[in-house]
Amino acid sequence: MQEEKTLILLSRYELTDIELKKIRDLIAQGVDWYRLFILAVNNKVVGLVYYNLYKYGLFERMKPILLYLMKYYYVGNRERNKFILQEKQEILSAMNENGVNILALKGGVLLESVYKDYGSRTCNDLDFFCCLKDVNKIDEVVRKLGYIQGEYDWRMQCIVDFSRVKKTGWKMNMNTIPTYIKKIEGNEFIDFLELDFSYAFDLRKDVSISEDIFSQSMNNEMSTYDSIIYLCSHLYKEAENDIWIDAKADLNLIKFCDVREACKNLNEANLELLVRRSMQIKCAEAVFYCAYYLFIIYEEEFFQNIMLCFKKNGYMLKKTKYDKLDFMQSSRNRFMKRLFSYDNANILIGENFIKNKNIIEKGEE
Amino acid sequence: MRNDMKKIESEVLDLFKKFSGQDLTLESEMSSLGIDSLQFVKLIIALEDMYKIEIDDETLYISNGIKIKDFYKFILDKMS
Numbered sequence: 001m002q003e004e005k006t007l008i009l010l011s012r013y014e015l016t017d018i019e020l021k022k023i024r025d026l027i028a029q030g031v032d033w034y035r036l037f038i039l040a041v042n043n044k045v046v047g048l049v050y051y052n053l054y055k056y057g058l059f060e061r062m063k064p065i066l067l068y069l070m071k072y073y074y075v076g077n078r079e080r081n082k083f084i085l086q087e088k089q090e091i092l093s094a095m096n097e098n099g100v101n102i103l104a105l106k107g108g109v110l111l112e113s114v115y116k117d118y119g120s121r122t123c124n125d126l127d128f129f130c131c132l133k134d135v136n137k138i139d140e141v142v143r144k145l146g147y148i149q150g151e152y153d154w155r156m157q158c159i160v161d162f163s164r165v166k167k168t169g170w171k172m173n174m175n176t177i178p179t180y181i182k183k184i185e186g187n188e189f190i191d192f193l194e195l196d197f198s199y200a201f202d203l204r205k206d207v208s209i210s211e212d213i214f215s216q217s218m219n220n221e222m223s224t225y226d227s228i229i230y231l232c233s234h235l236y237k238e239a240e241n242d243i244w245i246d247a248k249a250d251l252n253l254i255k256f257c258d259v260r261e262a263c264k265n266l267n268e269a270n271l272e273l274l275v276r277r278s279m280q281i282k283c284a285e286a287v288f289y290c291a292y293y294l295f296i297i298y299e300e301e302f303f304q305n306i307m308l309c310f311k312k313n314g315y316m317l318k319k320t321k322y323d324k325l326d327f328m329q330s331s332r333n334r335f336m337k338r339l340f341s342y343d344n345a346n347i348l349i350g351e352n353f354i355k356n357k358n359i360i361e362k363g364e365e
Numbered sequence: 366m367r368n369d370m371k372k373i374e375s376e377v378l379d380l381f382k383k384f385s386g387q388d389l390t391l392e393s394e395m396s397s398l399g400i401d402s403l404q405f406v407k408l409i410i411a412l413e414d415m416y417k418i419e420i421d422d423e424t425l426y427i428s429n430g431i432k433i434k435d436f437y438k439f440i441l442d443k444m445s
Contacts (some may be wrong), residue, residue: 132423132426132427133423135422135423135426136422164410165406165407165410168406168409168410168425169402169403169406171422171425171426171428172402172405172406172409172425172426172428172429173402177422199426205426205427205429205430207427
């Protein structure tokens with residue numbers, strides 16, 4: 001567990017002296033840097049690991065080839081993110097000009113508010129929140145900007161349309177509009193860019209809260225509380241849903257790291273507001289789940305206090321489809337194993353899942 | 366017109382019954398059909414092909430929370 005412990009300590013944007021000492025001690029005891037690198041890739045935190053290793057001069061005992069690998073990843077990340085943030089501004093401007101209100105989410109916001117070093121956080125796409133009534137207008141605006149609904153074919157290096165089955169299934173089952181994508185020319189750091197528009201926080205598709213979310217927003221961003229709750233809902237949805245488990249994208253450190261960093265400016269007083277707001281918009285389950293596992297991963301009292309605050313307000317989460325939140329060591333170990341394993345498909349429930357997935361992917365039986 | 370409406374109602378209900386294997390009415394909710402998500406997608410595509418229409422996005426996005434009569438009304442709107 002030496003590498004896992006080191007990785008968790010490095011997966012934060014700022015380090016305290018105590019955390020730094022722990023990292024130095026672990027390195028002194030011996031860290032398998034190749035193993036740590038693979039874990040960092042799977043958990044999408046290579047940029048953050050390199051950022052901290054460089055900032056605090058922690059490269060001792062690491063082979064130069066690995067150091068360069070991390071550096072190239074970090075530089076590539078930085079250049080990609082510069083482009084992605086420019087594109088975000090263009091999309092927001094185009095939407096504003098056309099009278100469509102959308103809110104930026106996740107990486108596109110966190111890169112500017114939390115991870116101010118653009119190389120430190122991987123950003124694969126741009127995410128926005130929208131109102132269901134605006135989906136047709138959004139479609140018009142993004143198509144004018146060169147986006148279509150489809151996916152990237154790596155072999156042919158081109159964009160292909162979604163099949164009818166996939167597009168219909170997506171609309172019926174996801175809380176996002178089928179992904180828009182555009183091929184990017186003239187930038188060697190990015191081949192294509194995808195846009196995801198969510199019209200609900202999770203797969204229950206509760207669109208009744210949209211108006212309230214927009215009324216609390218400012219400058220094309222959600223309020224601090226709603227933004228944290230959205231991150232928790234996103235994490236919880238992917239952790240507990242067969243589609244993401246099968247795609248090996250159910251759990252990773254960057255999602256927990258995002259929630260932790262976004263919570264950093266909260267104090268005990270506004271913790272109560274976060275809990276109440278999550279209960280008001282029916283996302284308590286997701287926020288409790290994140291607080292529980294953030295406490296297990298980062299061992300910080302703040303997340304225990306969130307759970308206590310839920311308890312005070314009459315809410316507790318003890319079990320989900322795939323996890324037991326019982327504070328037992330065996331449950332903790334099982335979760336950590338799941339977090340750091342490459343593939344969790346063995347835990348999937350339901351015989352029809354793989355069959356249905358193949359049909360939807362291929363568009364035919 | 367009234368006859369057409371009855372005919373469409375009967376065709377729509379027959380199609381939903383074929384997929385769900387249950388006795389249904391226009392008031393039946395989609396979430397109560399007991400079919401998996403892929404069957405649901407196939408049902409919608411069959412409905413679109415049958416009437417040469419395209420179910421609009423807003424209906425599809427919230428399809429799990431609506432009733433058979435919402436699809437029926439949508440078809441009538443498109444046919445009128």
